Amino acid sequence: MPQYFLNIRDRGTLILDPEGDVLPGLREARDLVERTVRDIRRRPETYGCPDLWNSRSFEVTDQSGEILLEIAFSSVR
């Protein structure tokens, strides 16, 4: 199965995911990102102010570093 890296774009900075997740496909990668965003939003006492997260987005890449998905936090319902 392919490996997907959930990097986080924080304005000018790209926070790299050094480990990645092994998932069946892109759809599962999108699901994981969406579940993660909802969880982060649900627990601000742990993850910090939702406003801070809302200015970030996920850049999901494969092992070669190619961007496969860009998902803004604020776009996840």
Add this chain to the structure above:
Amino acid sequence: MGRRDILIAANKPITHVHFLESGIASEVAATPEGRRIEVCITGREGMIGVPLLLDVDRTPHETFVQIEGDTLRIEAAIFRRLIEDRQSLRRILAHYAYVAHLQTAGTALSNGSHALEERLARWLLMCHDRVDGDEFPVTHEFLSTMLGVRRPGVTTAIHSLEGAGMIKARRSYVQVLDRTKLKAAAGDSYGVPETEYRRLIRSGR
């Protein structure tokens, strides 16, 4: 002992008490579905097998090796005889059991009331206390399980501590650069069991 070796299996008779000379062991609680969270860590400051000290032969918690190292071990039956015969030994181990209880209470308090950055700083300080040198192995995935949070949360928290010059993270390792700053980041989430340990057992690092 190697990484991931199980020192105490959940719900099975505890066969040995371990005294770590180096490395770190993690005690975890688990849900029936298999979700795990860390409740205590032990290095050379303590013992693995507190239930035996309390006359309990098994526990629902697993204890496994988080950072490899050397350990001395005593068979359960011999350990029991030893603490019956030697009150001074039983007493010092009882003090450790109390400190371990405080650590677990600190973890509960921290999980319920501190932000991830503080909890991560606390956890890194607790590991730093128990290893030689300033660098130790840890992955974001492991931290995410142990702290019960999403891995991207760990990744951003590490990035933030790194940006503030407290730590340096490289693949599967973390190096503590500025312990004083890290303590400031951990705030009051760190220090209560450590102070009690020094008061009751001996001065540490």
